[in-house]
Amino acid sequence: WRNVVITGVGSSLALLLATLAYFSVSRKGFRFSFSNPLHSSSVDLNQNENEESVETTSASESDTEGVDYVSDTVDTSSSTVKAHRITTPVSVDAAQQEALAVLKKLKIIEDDVVADELCTRREYARWLVRLNSLLERNPKHRIVPAVALAGSSVPAFEDVNITDPDFEYIQALAEAGITSSKLSGNDISFHPQNFVSRLDLVNWKAELECDFHPEIMQEISRTKVDYIDTKDLNPDMSLGFYLDFLMGDKSTIRNVFGRIKRFQPSRPVTKAQAAVALTTGKMAKAISEELSRLEAESFSQKAEMEEIRSELLEKGEIRQLWDEKLQVERFRGVEMEELYLSRVDELEQEKVSQLKWFAERLKEKAAIDCQKQLVTSLREDIDEMSQRLTTDESVYMVEHSELQKMLSELQSKLETVLDKRSILEAEVEALRILRTWVEDEAKASQARAKVLEEAGRRWKWNDHS
Known part of the structure; x- marks a missing residue:
């Protein structure tokens, strides 16, 4: 019974999990992820919409955060489907390393170029024109910047002026009609700092090296391109791509990218891939001949140097030359030894003088320490006096406030006294006025008394008479 119960419970749980998984899958679909050290891919399958999106992106280890590129012939801004971008590092194989080393040896590519970095349009244009002008023997396909720029007065691009260090190479491509420019009636910019795309890598090289004849368009129209993402390419704008494709296994696409089904025309390329593109096709034979010529010249130079060395050894001039140099070096060694001894004596004297100077400095330091102590004591006295002055100042402020208070009182x-004085003066003035009035009244009374007395006398005299 216990086994039966356990089996039943397990079956119920499995059925429940299967039901939940079914509903979850029916809503969100499946998602599978695959990864390996060099590539990373993601596949999304949705049962409701039946959509599939696959994209693999490779980039340099030193620049894996973003890619900025411009193509002359492909416009990807109108795409309405945005696929998830996965950035992965790309390893450099032996063929790419060899191509890069060959171009560095021929002074086509600079010595400080890093293989796994992305290649800019400026760099690829410079290397392509350099290689063509140096190794192309057919005048029909050869570009000489000095000849191409002769009589040119209008810059082909707005963002590449005559002060640009790569102006002659970029202008030469435009003058030759390899790239679209103002000279061909297209008012566009070159964007030299952006990364060169796969399509431009193939287009520029093929249009520069391949012959074009009227029957080629019919052959292109009959040829089926087995890349799943090049159906929208315009044969007139991407003629170099189709010319390169017609070369089969000798094409630049096969030599650089191998056998692929998705060309990704707007995807940038590394400098190692650009080097492989430059060393393939018709340039491979010219590069091989140039390397053979350089090796022959090097071998002949070594043979001449060996012959000259043998002659000098037979004549004994080398031995004599080395004996003279050895004698000169011996004299120089004696002079150096004497100079060394004199410098040692000078150093000893300098050491004695430095010791004396050090003793004097010690004395000065002791004197300075004494002065410092004196200054410290003076500072303490000054601080004490300052404290006293602060106390006296506070006392002075108190007394000053009291005096101010007394002054106000x-x-x-x-x-008040002045008010009383003014009142007294007014009273005195009133008394003075009153006194004057009294005196005037007294004088008037005396005058009346005299008049009355005179009248009385007259009256009495009249009575007696």
């Missing part, structure tokens, strides 16, 4: 008393 005295001023108020003075004002």
Whole structure:
């Protein structure tokens, strides 16, 4: 019974999990992820919409955050489907390393170029024109910047002026009609700092090296391109791509990218891939001949140097030359030894003088320490005096405030006294006026008394008479 119960419970749980998984899958679809050290891919399958999106992106280890590129012939801004971008590092194989080394040896590519970095349009144009002008023997396909720029007065691109260090190479491509420019009636910019795309890598090289004849368009129209993402390419704008494709296994696409089904025309390329593209096709034979010529010249130079060395050894001039140099070096060694001894004596004297100077400095330091102590004591006295002055200042401020208070009281008393004085003066003036009036009245009374007395005398005299 226990086994039966366990089996039943397990079956129920499995059925429940299967049901939940079914509903989850029916809503969100499946997602599978695959990865390996060099490539990373992601596949999304949705049962409801039946959509599939696959994209693999490779980039340099030193620049894996973003890619900025411009193509002359492909416009990807109108695409309405945005696929998830996965950035992965790309390893450099032996063929790419060899191609890069060959171009560095021929002074086509600079010595400080890093293989796994992305290649800019400026760099690829410079290397392509350099290689063509150096190794192309057919005048029909050869570009000489000095000849191409002769009589040119209008820059082909707005963003590449005559002060640009790569102006002659970029202008030469435009003058030759390899790239679209103002000279061909297209007012576009070159964007020299952006990364060169796969399509431009193939287009420029093929249009520069391949012959074009009227029957080629019919052959292109009959040829089926087995890349799943090149159906929208315009044969007139991407003629170099189709010319290169017609070369089969000798094409630049096969030599650089191998057998692929998705060309990805707007995808940038590394400098190692650009080097492989430059060393393939018709340039391979010219490069091989140039390397053979350089090796022959090097071998002949070594043979001449060996012959000259043998002659000098037979004549004994080398031995004599080395004996003379050895004698000169011996004299120089004696002079150096004497100079060394004199410098040692000078150093000893300098050491003695430095010791004396050090003793004097010690004395000066002791004197300075004494002065410092004196200054410290003076500073303490000054601080004490300052504290006393601060205390006296506080006392002075208190006394000053008291004096101010007393002064204000005295001023108020003075004002009171002045008021009383003015009142007394007014009273004195009133008394003076009253006195004057009384005196005037007394004089008037005396005058009336005299008049009355005179009248009385007259009256009495009249009575007696």
